[in-house]
Amino acid sequence: MERDRLDQDFEIRRLEQVLALAREQLDCALQKSEENKDAIIAAKLDMWEDTSRSISGLWNMDNFHELVELSQYANPVSERVSDYERDAAKILALKRLLYSPYFARIDFQFAGEEAFENIYIGRSSLQDGLTREMVVYDWRSPIASVFYRFGPGKAFYESPGGKITGEVHLKRQYEIKDGKLQYFFDADIQIIDEFLRELLSQNASPKMKTIVETIQKDQDMVIRDLETDLLMVQGAAGSGKTSVALHRAAYLMYQGLAAKLASNEIVIISPNTLFEQYIANVLPELGEKNVHSLVFEEIFGKVLQTGSIQSRNQYWEGLLSPGQNDRALSYNDKKLAKRSMAFKGSGLFAEILRRFIKDLPYRWLPFADIYYDGKVVADRQLLKAKILKGDQEFLLSVRLKQLEASILQIVHELRPSRQEKLKKFIQAKPEHEFEWKEVARRLSILESTALLKKIRRFTELDCQELYRKLFSDKSYFYHLAEGLELPDCMEEILDFTRENLQKDGLLYDDALALTFLHIHIKGYTAYRDIKQVVVDEAQDYDPLHFEILHGLFPKAHYTILGDIHQTIGKQEDSARYEQIGKIFAKPKSTLVTLDKSFRSTKEILTYSARFLDQSVKLHPFGRSGDTPAVFAASNRAALTTLLLAEMNTCREMGYQSIGLICKTEYDALALYEQLKDQSDIQLLKGDVQFDLNGVFLIPVYLAKGLEFDAVLICEADQGHYHSTDDQNLLYVACTRALHRLNLFYTGEISPLL
Ligand SMILES: Nc1ncnc2c1ncn2[C@@H]1O[C@H](COP(=O)(O)OP(=O)(O)OP(=O)(O)O)[C@@H](O)[C@H]1O
Numbered sequence: 199m200e201r202d203r204l205d206q207d208f209e210i211r212r213l214e215q216v217l218a219l220a221r222e223q224l225d226c227a228l229q230k231s232e233e234n235k236d237a238i239i240a241a242k243l244d245m246w247e248d249t250s251r252s253i254s255g256l257w258n259m260d261n262f263h264e265l266v267e268l269s270q271y272a273n274p275v276s277e278r279v280s281d282y283e284r285d286a287a288k289i290l291a292l293k294r295l296l297y298s299p300y301f302a303r304i305d306f307q308f309a310g311e312e313a314f315e316n317i318y319i320g321r322s323s324l325q326d327g328l329t330r331e332m333v334v335y336d337w338r339s340p341i342a343s344v345f346y347r348f349g350p351g352k353a354f355y356e357s358p359g360g361k362i363t364g365e366v367h368l369k370r371q372y373e374i375k376d377g378k379l380q381y382f383f384d385a386d387i388q389i390i391d392e393f394l395r396e397l398l399s400q401n402a403s404p405k406m407k408t409i410v411e412t413i414q415k416d417q418d419m420v421i422r423d424l425e426t427d428l429l430m431v432q433g434a435a436g437s438g439k440t441s442v443a444l445h446r447a448a449y450l451m452y453q454g455l456a457a458k459l460a461s462n463e464i465v466i467i468s469p470n471t472l473f474e475q476y477i478a479n480v481l482p483e484l485g486e487k488n489v490h491s492l493v494f495e496e497i498f499g500k501v502l503q504t505g506s507i508q509s510r511n512q513y514w515e516g517l518l519s520p521g522q523n524d525r526a527l528s529y530n531d532k533k534l535a536k537r538s539m540a541f542k543g544s545g546l547f548a549e550i551l552r553r554f555i556k557d558l559p560y561r562w563l564p565f566a567d568i569y570y571d572g573k574v575v576a577d578r579q580l581l582k583a584k585i586l587k588g589d590q591e592f593l594l595s596v597r598l599k600q601l602e603a604s605i606l607q608i609v610h611e612l613r614p615s616r617q618e619k620l621k622k623f624i625q626a627k628p629e630h631e632f633e634w635k636e637v638a639r640r641l642s643i644l645e646s647t648a649l650l651k652k653i654r655r656f657t658e659l660d661c662q663e664l665y666r667k668l669f670s671d672k673s674y675f676y677h678l679a680e681g682l683e684l685p686d687c688m689e690e691i692l693d694f695t696r697e698n699l700q701k702d703g704l705l706y707d708d709a710l711a712l713t714f715l716h717i718h719i720k721g722y723t724a725y726r727d728i729k730q731v732v733v734d735e736a737q738d739y740d741p742l743h744f745e746i747l748h749g750l751f752p753k754a755h756y757t758i759l760g761d762i763h764q765t766i767g768k769q770e771d772s773a774r775y776e777q778i779g780k781i782f783a784k785p786k787s788t789l790v791t792l793d794k795s796f797r798s799t800k801e802i803l804t805y806s807a808r809f810l811d812q813s814v815k816l817h818p819f820g821r822s823g824d825t826p827a828v829f830a831a832s833n834r835a836a837l838t839t840l841l842l843a844e845m846n847t848c849r850e851m852g853y854q855s856i857g858l859i860c861k862t863e864y865d866a867l868a869l870y871e872q873l874k875d876q877s878d879i880q881l882l883k884g885d886v887q888f889d890l891n892g893v894f895l896i897p898v899y900l901a902k903g904l905e906f907d908a909v910l911i912c913e914a915d916q917g918h919y920h921s922t923d924d925q926n927l928l929y930v931a932c933t934r935a936l937h938r939l940n941l942f943y944t945g946e947i948s949p950l951l
Pocket residue numbers: 394397398407408409412413414417433434435436437438439440441442761764796797902903904905933
């Protein structure tokens with residue numbers, strides 16, 4: 199007891215000291231920031247007064263010295279501005295620190311040392327400016343990894359100087375709120391688990407939360423991995439893939455000064471805008487700037503420069519909708535759309551496209567003789583040979599541009615004599631000299647425009663047109679695919695594609711293929727300097743998606759996280775990761791498995807496991823709740839009554855986010871019409887702004903990655919869920935639930951339940 203009291207006193211005193219130091223630094227930073235603000239205003243004023251008199255003539259070459267003068271003023275201002283921004287970030291971090299300066303402590307005895315050191319770990323670091331002592335270590339600092347990876351006993355961590363060994367004597371966790379110590383406990387495995395269990399029993403938050411206080415060892419290994427160029431994570435539903443991805447991004451942005459990543463050097467590929475919004479506050483909460491995130495369709499739009507492209511959600515909606523509505527495809531079209539997607543997303547099609555690109559100069563580029571002044575200045579056979587012999591390392595469009603430049607050079611060299619002739623012609627008839635000169639000038643422009651047009655017929659490529667050509671001639675297609683094993687339904691896919699390409703707009707799978715073609719013919723350099731790419735929900739992507747990413751971000755390291763059991767409209771197995779490895783062909787690639795699930799109760803996870811192959815093992819994080827139940831309704835009206843009653847029960851139980859999951863948006867909309875007057879319910883669509891607090895109706899493909907306190911699977915009947923693909927949908931839908939899951943149906947129950 200006496201020890202506990204001493205401990206308590208020690209911790210309270212320590213907290214006061216830390217807060218006092220933080221307050222002192224905050225006052226200093228605030229004062230500095232004010233001074234900086236004044237200085238910026240004064241410097242801007244000086245700059246304005248001293249340079250405004252000469253600004254009007256600034257772009258005149260004679261005023262070069264004014265430009266120099268201006269830049270002399272501009273530099274101190276921009277330096278001040280970046281100082282100001284740095285201070286602002288520091289102020290924010292210190293304010294957060296004053297709220298809760300640390301959450302853990304380890305007492306670490308470095309090998310060879312007598313005493314141990316108290317290492318306090320928080321969301322950001324705090325250093326005593328006088329003694330240089332680290333009062334709080336950032337959770338991302340090397341020594342903090344000991345907290346995540348070891349209990350009391352021998353331990354080690356990797357530092358920039360090499361491996362450091364030692365011993366952990368104490369591992370302590372704190373709850374500090376608003377600068378007040380609520381409680382602390384010395385952690386052993388059991389207590390840590392209890393703490394996490396308590397944390398996980400809370401309601402889902404409207405936006406994704408940080409997990410710095412409870413990162414698990416295997417998650418920490420992924421977050422801090424700096425060795426691997428291609429890090430793939432296969433993780434069960436709720437195993438923390440998205441959390442790990444975001445904490446990894448924060449870690450990469452913190453890492454030592456040399457390797458530190460700027461927020462604009464990292465990109466997250468997100469499944470949809472709803473998901474983007476859901477994760478948007480994790481990095482700011484970790485004190486980092488948010489990073490750029492991209493939905494794949496945005497890439498299509500940017501590369502192809504067209505807006506009229508089917509989205510992935512529209513593709514899924516068409517595929518999953520029952521046959522009797524206007525969004526749905528007919529049974530045959532569904533089968534075909536799915537097969538077409540599987541084929542066009544495949545490595546097989548990537549190979550055909552590569553062969554097609556190689557073949558373009560032989561067959562599809564209309565090389566022509568180029569005449570100038572009545573003579574052939576470039577022979578078409580020679581032009582073709584130049585392209586075929588040219589350095590194949592360069593993209594075709596680059597080689598063609600070089601060819602175009604070389605033809606224009608020849609013409610340019612011939613031009614003086616031509617101009618000479620024109621001059622003589624004008625001199626001979628100098629009646630209206632000015633007019634003649636104008637005629638001559640126009641003549642030469644017209645002539646070069648016509649010439650350029652002729653050259654560009656074979657040096658400028660229209661990828662969409664070429665893609666159409668690929669599907670317009672079946673025998674050519676089969677010739678290209680020689681030696682490759684094509685799907686049985688190849689003929690139908692060719693017809694289906696040819697027909698679709700005659701219509702306005704592009705289907706998702708054609709946009710995918712066309713983007714690949716575009717990047718491999720013309721390139722796309724906007725993202726060349728990106729250093730880290732994080733792909734979440736990777737099971738949604740096919741080999742061609744990864745080929746595209748590889749083309750767009752050639753210098754990047756990749757973190758690819760997914761769950762092969764959460765695919766929509768297709769089946770995957772672990773071979774997918776091998777394929778990804780081959781596509782990126784990075785020197786060091788690793789596949790890590792996360793199999794412990796933190797989101798759902800044991801009962802929900804056990805129930806969800808019935809939708810997976812028996813060989814797949816899910817490990818729930820031992821939290822208990824009610825066993826999911828299936829409720830039958832005799833008709834639609836009875837179903838509505840049941841759903842309304844369950845929504846009420848959930849509310850009474852204190853659940854704040856309740857998800858009614860339907861198979862499609864069409865189903866969700868129909869149910870919404872029935873429920874909207876009787877309950878406060880929102881229909882979630884792809885691009886709405888939202889805050890996951892309340893009751894939502896959502897199609898399963900949009901619910902992916904999100905979570906709700908309670909989930910109601912609305913139409914678990916035979917018609918909606920019967921196939922292997924539907925099994926995956928049910929797995930995704932059920933694993934969205936944290937605490938409560940129930941299923942409802944009318945008619946015949948799904949055979950999958
Ligand atoms: N170490 C942890 N400590 C506390 N909570 C955690 C931890 N890891 C994951 N969680 C929680 O578990 C839930 C699921 O995490 P997350 O969404 O990152 O998993 P996921 O693998 O991406 O899931 P899914 O594949 O189903 O979308 C979240 O509420 C997250 O906060």
